[in-house]
Amino acid sequence: MTQSELLAFASAHPYLSLALAGLTVAIIFNEITSLFRGYKGLGPAQLTALVNQDNALVVDLRPSADFEKGHIPGSKNVQMSQFDPENKQLAAARSLPVVLVCKSGQTASSAAGRLHKAGFERVYVLDGGVGAWQQADLPLAKGR
Numbered sequence: 001m002t003q004s005e006l007l008a009f010a011s012a013h014p015y016l017s018l019a020l021a022g023l024t025v026a027i028i029f030n031e032i033t034s035l036f037r038g039y040k041g042l043g044p045a046q047l048t049a050l051v052n053q054d055n056a057l058v059v060d061l062r063p064s065a066d067f068e069k070g071h072i073p074g075s076k077n078v079q080m081s082q083f084d085p086e087n088k089q090l091a092a093a094r095s096l097p098v099v100l101v102c103k104s105g106q107t108a109s110s111a112a113g114r115l116h117k118a119g120f121e122r123v124y125v126l127d128g129g130v131g132a133w134q135q136a137d138l139p140l141a142k143g144r
Helices: 003-012 014-036 044-054 064-069 088-092 106-117 129-135
Strands: 040-042 057-060 098-101 123-126
Touching: 003 014, 040 044, 044 098, 044 123, 044 129, 098 106, 098 129, 106 123, 123 129
Parallel strands: 040 123, 057 098, 098 123
Antiparallel strands: none
16 A cells, blocks of 8 residues: 555545544553553463462452452452551562452552552562453462
């Protein structure tokens, strides 16, 4: 396709062209911000490998009732309202990878940003949260 054909298409279909330009800018913006957010997303298989190889600390930010119904084995429950990057337990894990987990991945993202600002270097979020863990058919522990 030549440049003149692209210009002809753009002038014939201005709304489609504007939508394409808008989506392109949004995708580029999203990719750039993910590079500078200070934490990485990972999937259930990557989480398992990180726990097994690097002894990662898994912090579940869901309410206690949800945690007791089923959580990732070995995870620690911390309420989002009580989440503090300067907490003694978290401060001791500053050198370890810390993986934050919530129901869907949204709450964990804001907590991950706070950990990064507090100086934690290896911060991760489980993409899709506990729901992704369940979809991957991985076991959940019950109770505390």
